[in-house]
Amino acid sequence: MTATTEINKIISKENLVYGKTSVLLDNEMHYCPGCTHGVIHKVIAEVIDEMGIQDKTIGVSPVGCSVLAYNYIDIDWQQAAHGRAPALATATSRLMPGKYVFTYQGDGDLASIGCAEIIHACNRGENIVVFFVNNAIYGMTGGQMAPTTLEGQVTATTPYGRDCKVTGFPMKITEMIAMLPGTRFVTRQSAETPGAVRKLKKAAQKAFENTRENKGLSFIEIVGTCSSGWKLSPVKSNEWMKENMFAYYPLGTLKDE
Amino acid sequence: MGDVRLMKGNEVIAEAAIRCGCDGYFGYPITPQSEIMETLMIRRPQEETGMVVLQAESEVAAINMVYGGASCGKKVMTSSSSPGISLKAEGITYLAGAELPALIVNIVRGGPGLGTIQPAQSDYFQAVKGGGHGDYKLIVLAPASVQEMNDFVDLSFKLAFKYLNPAMILSDGVIGQMMEKVELSDFKPRWTAEEIKKISGSWATIGKTADRERNISTSLDLDSAKQEIFNHKLQAKYRAMEENEVRFEKIACDDAEYLFVAYGSSARICQKAVEQAREKGIKVGLLRPITLFPYPTKAIQEMLKDVKGILSVEMSAGQMVEDVRLAVNGKVPVEHFGRYGGIIPTPEEVVEALEQKILGK
Numbered sequence: 001m002t003a004t005t006e007i008n009k010i011i012s013k014e015n016l017v018y019g020k021t022s023v024l025l026d027n028e029m030h031y032c033p034g035c036t037h038g039v040i041h042k043v044i045a046e047v048i049d050e051m052g053i054q055d056k057t058i059g060v061s062p063v064g065c066s067v068l069a070y071n072y073i074d075i076d077w078q079q080a081a082h083g084r085a086p087a088l089a090t091a092t093s094r095l096m097p098g099k100y101v102f103t104y105q106g107d108g109d110l111a112s113i114g115c116a117e118i119i120h121a122c123n124r125g126e127n128i129v130v131f132f133v134n135n136a137i138y139g140m141t142g143g144q145m146a147p148t149t150l151e152g153q154v155t156a157t158t159p160y161g162r163d164c165k166v167t168g169f170p171m172k173i174t175e176m177i178a179m180l181p182g183t184r185f186v187t188r189q190s191a192e193t194p195g196a197v198r199k200l201k202k203a204a205q206k207a208f209e210n211t212r213e214n215k216g217l218s219f220i221e222i223v224g225t226c227s228s229g230w231k232l233s234p235v236k237s238n239e240w241m242k243e244n245m246f247a248y249y250p251l252g253t254l255k256d257e
Numbered sequence: 258m259g260d261v262r263l264m265k266g267n268e269v270i271a272e273a274a275i276r277c278g279c280d281g282y283f284g285y286p287i288t289p290q291s292e293i294m295e296t297l298m299i300r301r302p303q304e305e306t307g308m309v310v311l312q313a314e315s316e317v318a319a320i321n322m323v324y325g326g327a328s329c330g331k332k333v334m335t336s337s338s339s340p341g342i343s344l345k346a347e348g349i350t351y352l353a354g355a356e357l358p359a360l361i362v363n364i365v366r367g368g369p370g371l372g373t374i375q376p377a378q379s380d381y382f383q384a385v386k387g388g389g390h391g392d393y394k395l396i397v398l399a400p401a402s403v404q405e406m407n408d409f410v411d412l413s414f415k416l417a418f419k420y421l422n423p424a425m426i427l428s429d430g431v432i433g434q435m436m437e438k439v440e441l442s443d444f445k446p447r448w449t450a451e452e453i454k455k456i457s458g459s460w461a462t463i464g465k466t467a468d469r470e471r472n473i474s475t476s477l478d479l480d481s482a483k484q485e486i487f488n489h490k491l492q493a494k495y496r497a498m499e500e501n502e503v504r505f506e507k508i509a510c511d512d513a514e515y516l517f518v519a520y521g522s523s524a525r526i527c528q529k530a531v532e533q534a535r536e537k538g539i540k541v542g543l544l545r546p547i548t549l550f551p552y553p554t555k556a557i558q559e560m561l562k563d564v565k566g567i568l569s570v571e572m573s574a575g576q577m578v579e580d581v582r583l584a585v586n587g588k589v590p591v592e593h594f595g596r597y598g599g600i601i602p603t604p605e606e607v608v609e610a611l612e613q614k615i616l617g618k
Contacts, residue, residue, distance in 0.1 A: 055464045060325070070473045076462035078328045079475035080321065081351050087318040088325030092462070094309045095281050095331050099464060117321070120314035 021049040027071045032139075034234025036224030037065060039191045040133060040200070041072050044102070047204045048075065057100040058092055060085040062109040065139040069104050083114020086121035089128045100211050102129035108138045111147040111173045118177070125182030125216040129207040132174065132219065135226040136245060143229035147171040150244055155229070170248060174221040178254040185210055185218040187253040190246070192225070192238045203253075223249050260441040266406045266432040269439050270336065270362055271296035273410035274308070278447040279360075280331035281309040283322035285341060288374040289430040290364035293336045306447055316341040320348030320361070327357035327423075328474035330453040330461030332414050336362035338430075339380050340371060342388070349423060350389025353491075354476025356460075358417035360410065361395075362426045364433035367572075367599040375599025376430030378521060381576035384427045385550045392488055394495045396424040396502065397549040399520040403437035405547075411442060416502060418456070420494055427549060429572065431522040431601065495551075504547035505556050509535070513542030515615055516560055518581050519570040520546045522601065527570050529604035534611060541611060549577070557584040566590045566615035570607055573597050590615060 009015075024045035031037045048057050054075055061069040063082035070077035080088045085103035093101040110118050110132050118130065137155055138144040144157040150170050152161040178186040185207060189200040200222060207218035223245050225237035232240055264272070270293050274282060284294040294312060302308035313319035319335045326333035337345060342363045352359050363384065367377035384397045396416045398409045406428065413424040453461060465471045478484045509531050510516070517527040524545040534541045544560065546553050557567075566589055569578035575593035582591045594610035596602040
């Protein structure tokens with residue numbers, strides 16, 4: 001038996017236990033090796049597929065690395081100005097009841113320039129889902145400080161490490177949002193191990209189910225890595241994230257009503 | 258005769274929106290236009306037509322709500338006054354870049370900065386020449402009466418959907434605040450989901466079905482070659498508007514030796530100035546641009562065989578006068594007369610300016 005026929009046998013249909021969802025497109029991803037966005041995209045695509053809501057889901061992509069999320073998930077998309085995704089989602093959800101509307105935003109987009117839009121969308125309890133990817137840095141523009149950058153963390157605009165006396169403190173916006181009565185489900189997840197990915201997927205399912213039941217706003221922070229911005233290998237990035245990010249941004253559900 | 262009422266310009270914008278089947282209004286309070294949202298809140302169109310009315314947390318959020326709603330193929334609008342429009346400039350250029358239909362109403366007040374809450378026409382450049390970044394144009398309609406505040410709401414949506422481009426009603430505190438007789442439009446139902454699918458299904462984000470590719474509402478293309486081609490497409494659209502959508506009104510122009518060019522409130526004042534000047538034996542007419550983009554350039558040029566001088570009258574330090582001069586191209590003298598900072602000129606002042614600046618008295 002040649003190696004090829006051996007492989008073909010292994011991957012034959014009856015042996016498959018897992019397949020790529022067709023909601024995730026085959027377009028080549030622009031994300032760097034080790035980036036968390038690809039895994040999160042896959043999780044969202046799988047949940048949309050499994051819930052059978054592809055024709056009812058509208059995504060709103062941000063400005064930042066995931067601006068091109070619309071190239072990867074096979075649904076209708078709106079691409080927002082920097083930080084404004086929750087405003088787009090507000091109108092979309094109110095004007096099209098019965099649709100599943102989500103925003104996908106990074107830390108610069110959501111916690112800095114879009115701070116007002118996210119706080120007020122949460123406070124109004126819009127019937128939407130928010131995926132907030134926190135890797136403590138601006139990726140696309142070349143690794144500058146974000147509101148969530150940790151104390152002492154070296155970035156392109158904090159070359160000697162973030163000095164909180166000068167820049168203020170790493171912002172726990174998810175904790176702030178959990179305080180708002182408009183939010184129903186607020187959780188902080190990660191995606192660095194198969195177990196973490198499974199938990200993230202469960203959270204995403206719950207969030208979209210909340211939309212289905214008109215429960216209001218579900219907010220999922222995903223603590224992720226930015227190997228390019230952090231100047232670490234993907235493996236080292238995960239280690240750094242677990243040691244430093246998880247310590248300041250503890251995983252778990254803050255609110256589930 | 259239809260439904261005739263005595264109403265404020267701002268109230269009429271709200272009523273006209275409900276009656277033309279508008280799906281959503283998103284706004285933020287600012288003087289002198291707050292009656293638009295207040296009227297909508299009193300009218301509760303959600304219960305009557307299903308129209309969504311939402312007070313946003315900022316002008317920025319409001320225009321981005323418009324972007325979201327417009328992306329869904331809905332008839333959506335916002336309104337504001339000058340400082341608020343500056344905040345909306347970001348969203349407006351994104352709407353133009355994503356080729357989304359929407360209505361923005363600007364009840365102009367004096368500036369710059371916080372300026373004054375009194376009427377002005379000093380946002381002409383912002384409305385007509387850009388305001389936001391990039392090579393884009395808005396369809397700009399300038400009502401000169403409360404009746405036109407009613408009529409231009411539906412017209413703006415028609416043009417916005419025809420060209421897939423945001424439209425602006427550029428009014429001012431005079432027209433917004435004054436009461437006049439108005440014949441309101443008849444009620445038109447909002448578009449159903451099926452109608453939206455038929456009208457805008459090729460681009461609107463209404464849920465991807467198996468029979469089509471996904472629709473993406475975006476102004477981004479990182480490939481410069483494609484971005485240039487897209488810009489050519491936009492420019493071709495603007496040329497088509499110039500070809501097909503120019504609107505203007507001529508008053509007392511048949512025998513005119515001199516000409517006022519004025520829009521909105523200034524045109525109303527100039528109408529009286531025409532009467533007063535003619536009593537003095539000065540044969541002056543008025544050309545009132547109704548669309549500020551596309552501009553009635555040809556209409557002005559066609560007047561040049563008869564007129565010896567033109568006075569552009571605006572409640573600004575001289576903005577539209579540049580477009581008049583471009584049209585005239587040095588063939589006859591063109592001067593500007595304006596009061597600004599919230600001061601409204603009198604017809605007497607306008608006649609005096611005509612005599613001094615154009616007749617050389």
